[in-house]
Amino acid sequence: MTAEPRARVPRRPVHGVLLLDKPVGLSAQAAVSKVKWLLAAEKAGHTGTLDPLASGLLPVCLGAATKFAQLQLDADKAYDATLRLGVRTTTGDAEGEVVATAAVDPDALCPQRLAALAQRFTGVIEQIPPMHSALKKEGRALYEYARAGVVVERAPRQVTIHALTLAPVADDPTALRLQVRCSKGTYVRTLAEDIGAALGCGAHLTALRRTDTGGLSLAQAITLEGLQALSPAQRLRVLLPPEALLPGVPQVQLDEREAGRFLSGLRRRGPWPPAPLVAVFAQRPRALLGTARCVRGELIPLRLLAPTEISQYLQQTAS
Incomplete structure (x- = not known):
């Protein structure tokens, strides 16, 4: 028995900005497609990708607002992350294979040493882009080379860490909480790995949540489940105006x-x-x-x- 074809939703012009709290496991583009479908919108895009393993703030631009998306792409971002100390992986996050383990020195996690370490990584720093990233070399994304087992040379890039705090996680001596406000182009995975290297034990990212982008806050965001629970008219009312992309x-x-x-x-x-x-x-x-x-x-x-x-x-x- 064949399934009946899914009814085609008629599209309409919708203009504004939806602040979405993207869940873990969903790509940014898939999240945008879901929002576009729920609003029956003709045109939608996002203001900067968020990895499937990351959650948090994803501004979705609809209609006229897409014309100002670039301004948010260039904006500073803020993240709340968790690091697993003593374990390095091939990807710098929990998706990769473990490549090295080391003991964690508990004395290195005292408040004074963590504050000094945070200060060391604050300001203009250099990062080598990770192989598992969308950055392109000779027309191919770096992750394509990585999947083929090829490591290519990457030039260091300057990024700015405006604010950074590091704190132990209660009842977990091998975890570290990282809160950072940074410039565009910052790889938090790379920052986690570099902090692990500075501690002498290595580290990888186990959780990442974006809390702010260009002055837009996660506190204003709605989940996909929350959006789906609203009526069509209510969904329009949660949209911010296009000028929300121009704060300040x-x-x-x-x-x-x-x-x-x-x-x-x-x-x-x-x-x-x-x-x-x-x-x-x-x-x-x-x-x-x-x-x-x-x-x-x-x-x-x-x-x-x-x-x-x-x-x-x-x-x-x-x-």
Whole structure:
């Protein structure tokens, strides 16, 4: 007996940002596809991948918000992680095979030594990208070489660790909790391995949870189960506006006439201070028009929303 074909869900324009608490075991792209299906949205994307073994904050951009996703890709991130000390693996996390074990010196985990170690890894540091990563070399992802048993040379990369704390895990002398706020491109797995090496026993990552990205917080996020439990109308109401991807960015407001000219791509003049990035809004009704930069009193368009996107978003929020 053949199964009946699954009913095709009609897509609709949906605009905004969903802060998703991604579960362990699901890829970022699979999570985006699930959100897109639950909202019956035409267009969706994310602001930076999160490994299947990692959980936590994954901002999902819908419709017009996808135009500003790059800003979050470049933003600082924050993570809460757990390290297993005394064990190194091929991948730097729990998925890999064990390659070495060593005893853990309990004296190395005293608060003073951990604070000194955290200070050592704070600031601008160099990391060698792990072989099990999506970074490309000669058109192929490094993990493809790793799966084939090939190790290729990787140049060290500079990243910035803005804040780092290390603390023992209660009742587990071989575990260490790591909380970090870092620049884009930081590999927390590599940081875990380097900290293990500095302790003289090695380490690998056993849990990773993203708690913040570019000022967006996990505290605001919803799970897939929570989203699925809502009605279609309620799902729309948990979306943040597209400008949520622009926290802290100076704002410029334009009247109806100036807004129309700006949306057509024309530069506008006004009493605006210099700024590399501003969020531009229409005054009435208040709606994001796009982004621009201000140079010598001139507003220069960067990323613009289409008039249809603005109209659809206003209708979406009015319903």
